[in-house]
Amino acid sequence: MTTLFIFPGACSFAAHVVIDELELPIDVEAVVLNSPDSPYRSINPLGRVPALRLDDHTLLTENTAILPYLADQRPGTPLFAAAGTVERAQIQSWLGYIATEIHTGAFRSINRPERFTPDEQAFAGIRSKGVQRLADALKPLEARLSSQDYLVGNRFTLADAYLGVFVGWSARAGVLLQDFPALQAFLQRYRARESVVRTLAAEGLS
Numbered sequence: 001m002t003t004l005f006i007f008p009g010a011c012s013f014a015a016h017v018v019i020d021e022l023e024l025p026i027d028v029e030a031v032v033l034n035s036p037d038s039p040y041r042s043i044n045p046l047g048r049v050p051a052l053r054l055d056d057h058t059l060l061t062e063n064t065a066i067l068p069y070l071a072d073q074r075p076g077t078p079l080f081a082a083a084g085t086v087e088r089a090q091i092q093s094w095l096g097y098i099a100t101e102i103h104t105g106a107f108r109s110i111n112r113p114e115r116f117t118p119d120e121q122a123f124a125g126i127r128s129k130g131v132q133r134l135a136d137a138l139k140p141l142e143a144r145l146s147s148q149d150y151l152v153g154n155r156f157t158l159a160d161a162y163l164g165v166f167v168g169w170s171a172r173a174g175v176l177l178q179d180f181p182a183l184q185a186f187l188q189r190y191r192a193r194e195s196v197v198r199t200l201a202a203e204g205l206s
């Protein structure tokens with residue numbers, strides 16, 4: 001059986017939504033994070049989610065690989081696009097942007113300042129720089145969603161499934177979504193989507 005390892009509300013939420021959207025026969029298992037003793041470390045030594053363990057026990061990590069892999073289990077799904085098309089490259093481009101500029105580039109400083117310095121006095125400054133970087137990194141997404149409901153092709157794709165996680169986090173990180181009306185509207189659409197409602201419930205978040 002293929003298993004997706006998640007933590008409720010973490011970036012693994014996107015893969016969980018995609019599994020729901022595509023009705024894929026994949027087990028979803030919540031794990032303990034941030035503990036060097038977590039048994040999950042024997043599955044993924046980095047201790048990070050998401051991770052997808054395939055039937056043959058191959059372990060796939062990284063959202064930018066897992067999300068396309070899941071979509072490719074249902075060839076022709078509107079969540080992705082055919083190999084060789086510009087749309088597919090655009091969806092992958094947004095996945096890369098969100099993973100690097102938003103998640104690692106901004107949220108890593110906000111959520112994990114200890115990974116940048118051992119000096120606890122410096123944490124507040126690192127966090128506040130992260131919030132600033134986040135606000136900058138959200139601008140191209142806001143611009144894109146000002147003229148269309150979804151990031152690519154005017155339909156919900158992997159890029160939107162992934163973006164929704166971080167727009168939700170942004171509100172919590174103190175980035176005022178009033179300054180990003182298109183992202184605010186996007187978040188409302190995201191949270192109203194049936195797969196998202198079901199996934200929130202499945203992760204114990206509603």
Ligand SMILES: N[C@@H](CCC(=O)N[C@@H](CS)C(=O)NCC(=O)O)C(=O)O
Pocket residue numbers: 007010011012033034046047048049050061062063064099103
């Ligand atoms: N680049 C990875 C990042 C994964 C990641 O950092 N996941 C977080 C949850 S959102 C995590 O597992 N954090 C625990 C840790 O870093 O120890 C991806 O996109 O899949």
